[in-house]
Every structure is written in C-alpha cells, then in structure tokens.
Amino acid sequence: MKVLGIVSSPRKAGNSELAVKEILMRLPESWEREMIRLNELDLEYCTACYSCIPADKKCRLNDDLEFFLEHVRRSDKIVIGAPAYYLGGHTAMKVTLDRFLSIVNNYDDFKGKDCVFIGSYGRPGSDGLLKENMVIFARKLHLDIVDSQIILTANPGDSVQGDNLRALHRLAASIENPPEKPYQTDGEITCPYCTSRAITLMEDGSWKCTVCHGVGTIENKDGKYGLDYDPNNKDYNFSLEDFKSHADYLAKMKQLFLDTRHKIKELQAKYADVDFWVRPEKSA
Numbered sequence: 544m545k546v547l548g549i550v551s552s553p554r555k556a557g558n559s560e561l562a563v564k565e566i567l568m569r570l571p572e573s574w575e576r577e578m579i580r581l582n583e584l585d586l587e588y589c590t591a592c593y594s595c596i597p598a599d600k601k602c603r604l605n606d607d608l609e610f611f612l613e614h615v616r617r618s619d620k621i622v623i624g625a626p627a628y629y630l631g632g633h634t635a636m637k638v639t640l641d642r643f644l645s646i647v648n649n650y651d652d653f654k655g656k657d658c659v660f661i662g663s664y665g666r667p668g669s670d671g672l673l674k675e676n677m678v679i680f681a682r683k684l685h686l687d688i689v690d691s692q693i694i695l696t697a698n699p700g701d702s703v704q705g706d707n708l709r710a711l712h713r714l715a716a717s718i719e720n721p722p723e724k725p726y727q728t729d730g731e732i733t734c735p736y737c738t739s740r741a742i743t744l745m746e747d748g749s750w751k752c753t754v755c756h757g758v759g760t761i762e763n764k765d766g767k768y769g770l771d772y773d774p775n776n777k778d779y780n781f782s783l784e785d786f787k788s789h790a791d792y793l794a795k796m797k798q799l800f801l802d803t804r805h806k807i808k809e810l811q812a813k814y815a816d817v818d819f820w821v822r823p824e825k826s827a
C-alpha cells in the first residue's frame with residue numbers, strides 16, 4: 544500500500560504538515576509513504592488555452608503538474624492537509640485545482656483512491672469555506688473522501704494535541720479501514736452527496752448544495768432536521784456521469800469556439816486598441 548500526503552501550506556512544521564505526518568506515522572509499517580508540499584512545486588496558473596481538451600490531450604504548460612499527478616496516480620491512498628486563508632482553503636490548492644481541467648477525462652487513472660483531509664483554521668468561527676474548498680480539490684482529483692475534519696489551531700503544534708490529535712488518529716484509522724459513512728460532527732447537517740456544509744434552503748422545503756448541486760427535501764424526524772436525498776441520483780458534480788458530461792461539454796464548447804472564431808475575433812477587435820492598463824515599472 545502506498546500513501547501520499549499532500550500539504551498546501553507555506554509554513555514549515557506548521558499545523559497542516561504536522562497533522563499529515565501524524566496520520567502517516569500511524570499507518571502500518573509496511574506502507575510506503577511520500578509527501579508533497581504544493582507550495583514547493585513550480586505550478587503556473589491555468590491559462591485557459593483549452594489545449595488539454597479533448598480526452599487524449601495533455602496540459603501544454605511545462606511545469607511540475609505532471610510530477611504531482613504521477614505521484615497521485617502511483618498512490619493507493621491520499622491524505623491532504625491545508626489551512627484556512629481568508630475564509631477559504633489555501634491558495635496553492637486552488638492554483639493546482641484549476642489545472643485539473645486537464646484531467647477531467649482521466650477518471651480511470653485516479654478512481655478508487657481513498658482520501659482523508661484535515662483543514663486547520665486559527666480563529667473561532669472563521670473557517671469559512673475551508674472544508675468546501677478541500678472537498679472540491681479532492682473530488683476534482685477523482686478521490687473518494689472517506690473522512691475529514693476541520694480543526695481549530697491558533698499556533699503551530701496545536702494540530703497534534705488534545706482533541707485535534709484524537710481526530711487525527713480517527714482519520715488514520717479511516718484511511719486504513721474506510722468507515723461506511725464519513726464521520727459527522729454532532730448536530731451538523733452536511734450535503735449527503737459531497738459532505739459540504741454550503742446548503743441553500745428553499746421556501747418550498749427543498750435544499751440545494753452550492754458545491755455539488757445535489758438536491759433533496761428537508762425532513763424532520765422526531766423533532767430533528769435532516770436532508771433527504773436520492774442515493775441513486777447521479778445528477779450532481781463529482782459523479783462519474785457528471786465528469787463525463789463536463790468533458791463532453793468542454794469538447795463541444797471548444798469545437799463551437801473553433802467554428803466561430805472569426806466572429807469572436809470581430810467582436811474582440813473593437814476592444815483591441817483600448818488601453819487603460821496600468822502596470823508596475825520593472826527595474827532592469
């Protein structure tokens with residue numbers, strides 16, 4: 544068994560790094576372990592060139608994306624650690640995530656890999672969309688999230704103490720032997736499709752997940768609210784059907800662009816010489 548730890552934090556020996564190491568250290572001796580810090584990789588922004596569409600094409604940027612993807616491909620299990628930065632997941636995760644457009648067709652290369660993640664945040668009530676951003680990162684990498692935990696960690700080292708340490712040990716047990724259902728924080732209601740907490744409640748008693756667009760009805764059983772859903776519904780982001788339909792959609796839109804590019808060029812021409820840009824002066 545091979546497990547890859549992915550850290551998206553610039554802080555050396557910070558909470559995310561220690562948390563991922565703690566989980567990896569709990570796993571059976573015989574397991575091979577590797578870690579990658581996204582911040583250390585040379586990863587450019589996606590340039591929206593769409594060269595990676597359709598299926599047989601690869602990203603044309605020559606950087607460390609393939610190194611990263613190859614290490615994920617070679618692994619059986621994945622552990623991800625990242626902090627909250629301004630009410631969302633850390634930026635290195637987003638820069639990497641945007642490059643996953645190039646693997647939207649490659650479900651088969653990645654499927655079936657269990658993943659757990661730990662999100663660290665420093666200020667009570669300020670974890671924002673950290674969990675949701677980590678769900679998106681893991682699921683767009685085609686991983687199966689078997690457990691996760693968001694932990695309050697004001698200073699380095701807080702992730703590996705007290706209740707946080709106990710949560711990490713639970714995550715280690717989950718990655719070794721995935722539970723039937725991911726752990727649920729007491730009293731919290733999450734999306735039954737993707738585990739996100741970002742749910743829109745509708746006047747008619749239905750709900751919609753902002754992250755995966757899963758839908759269902761709000762139910763009340765014995766005075767407790769919950770979200771009812773259809774386990775056979777495949778019409779939500781991150782289902783295999785949705786990856787396929789996204790890939791088809793992108794291929795169609797690319798073809799439409801190629802077929803109509805003369806018209807698009809005409810539209811753009813009107814703005815080509817409009818130059819309101821200001822730029823910093825570069826010293827020689």
Ligand SMILES: Cc1cc2nc3c(=O)[nH]c(=O)nc-3n(C[C@H](O)[C@H](O)[C@H](O)COP(=O)(O)O)c2cc1C
Nearest residue numbers: 552554557558559626627628629630664665666669
């Ligand atoms: C630029 C910056 C933004 C941050 N934004 C948040 C935030 O929005 N909410 C929060 O609770 N903590 C925030 N923090 C605190 C970190 O999430 C917290 O210290 C975490 O433990 C850092 O994990 P690390 O050591 O793995 O980097 C921020 C820290 C920095 C440096």
